[in-house]
Amino acid sequence: MTDSALRWRICVDGADVARQAAELIRRAAAAAIAARGRFRLVLAGGRTPREVYALLFAGEHDWGHWELYLGDERCLAPSHAERNSVLAAALLARVPAGAAHVIPAELGPEAAAQAYAPIVAKAAPFDVVLLGVGEDGHTASLFPEQVLDTAAWTVAVHDAPKPPPARVGLGLRALRATREVLVLAVGPDKADAVGRWRAGADLPIARVTAGLAGHVLLDAAAAGG
Ligand code: 6PG
Numbered sequence: 001m002t003d004s005a006l007r008w009r010i011c012v013d014g015a016d017v018a019r020q021a022a023e024l025i026r027r028a029a030a031a032a033i034a035a036r037g038r039f040r041l042v043l044a045g046g047r048t049p050r051e052v053y054a055l056l057f058a059g060e061h062d063w064g065h066w067e068l069y070l071g072d073e074r075c076l077a078p079s080h081a082e083r084n085s086v087l088a089a090a091l092l093a094r095v096p097a098g099a100a101h102v103i104p105a106e107l108g109p110e111a112a113a114q115a116y117a118p119i120v121a122k123a124a125p126f127d128v129v130l131l132g133v134g135e136d137g138h139t140a141s142l143f144p145e146q147v148l149d150t151a152a153w154t155v156a157v158h159d160a161p162k163p164p165p166a167r168v169g170l171g172l173r174a175l176r177a178t179r180e181v182l183v184l185a186v187g188p189d190k191a192d193a194v195g196r197w198r199a200g201a202d203l204p205i206a207r208v209t210a211g212l213a214g215h216v217l218l219d220a221a222a223a224g225g
Contacts, residue, residue: 006181006209008216010223014186017217018051024182024215025056025128032127032179033065042069042129042170043091045084045140048184049130053091066095069123071131072141072169073105075112082164105168109156112168117153120170124153124177128214131175133185133222134162137193137203141169148172148207172207181214185222195224 011017029039039062043049068091073084085092085102092100101119105112131139141157142148149155152171160167175181183205185194197206209216 005211005213006183006216007214008218010225011217011219013219014048015051017048017184017186017219018055020217021049021052021130021182021184022055022059024217025052025130026059026061028128028180029061029066033062038065038067040067040069040123040126040128042071042126042175042178043084043088044130044132044184045070045072045074045087046132047087048132048186050087052130052184053088057090057094061094063094064096067099067101067123068092068095069101069120069126069170070103071129071175072167073103073112074164075105075109075166075168076164078106103168109158109166109168113152113154113156116168120153120174124174126178127180129175129178129181131181131183131205131208133183133190133193133197133205135189135193136161137196137201137205138162139183139205139208140175141167142172142175142204142208144203146204148204175208176212178212181209181212183209183214183216185216185218187219188221190218190222191224194218194222
C-alpha cells in the first residue's frame with residue numbers, strides 16, 4: 001500500500017478534480033506567501049491539469065508573489081502546441097516575466113537540462129509540485145524503464161515511451177524537494193497505474209511521492225470504480 005502521508009480523495013468527476021486542485025493550490029499559495037513572501041509552484045505537463053490552470057487563471061491571486069516552474073518539457077519548438085509551456089501559457093503569463101521559469105527544451109535534452117538545473121537548485125524547496133500520472137505509472141518525464149538518478153536536479157530523456165521521445169524534466173531529487181505534492185489522475189486509462197501504485201509497485205509516481213505530504217485527487221474511473 002502507498003504511505004499514509006498522502007491524502008487520497010475520490011472526486012465526483014474531472015471537473016471536481018480540477019476545482020479541488022485549484023482550491024488546494026490557492027490555499028497553499030496564501031500560506032506560502034504569508035510565511036515566506038512567495039509561492040513556488042511546479043506545473044505538471046499533459047492535459048489533465050488544463051482545467052486547473054484555467055481555474056487558477058480566472059481566480060484572484062497574489063500573482064506578484066508567485067513563481068512558476070515546469071516539471072518537464074517536450075523538446076519541441078517553443079510555440080509548438082504540444083509544449084507544456086504552451087499548454088500552461090495563460091497561467092505562465094499571469095506572473096511577472098522573471099517568475100515564469102519555462103524550460104528551454106528547444107535546445108535539446110542535455111543542453112536544456114544543464115541550463116535548467118541551476119534554476120531548480122536555487123528555487124528548491126518548492127511549495128507545491130503538481131504531477132500527472134501516465135498509463136504506465138510515469139510522472140513528469142520519469143518513466144518506468146529509466147534508472148532514476150537520485151542526485152540530479154534535472155534529467156535529459158531521449159527515448160520516452162510517451163511522444164515526443166526527446167524530453168527534459170526535473171529529476172527525482174527536484175520533484176521531491178517540495179513541501180507538498182498534488183497528484184491528479186482522471187479517466188479509466190489511469191486506473192491500472194493507480195491500482196499498481198496503491199498496491200505498492202515501484203513506479204516513478206511512487207518513487208517521487210513516497211513519504212511526502214500532499215494529496216492525490218482522482219475521479220472514480222481512475223480509482224478503478
Ligand atoms: C507530459 C507530462 C506527463 C503527464 C502524464 C499524464 O509531458 O506528458 O509531464 O508526465 O503528466 O503523461 O498526461 P495526461 O494528463 O495528458 O494524461
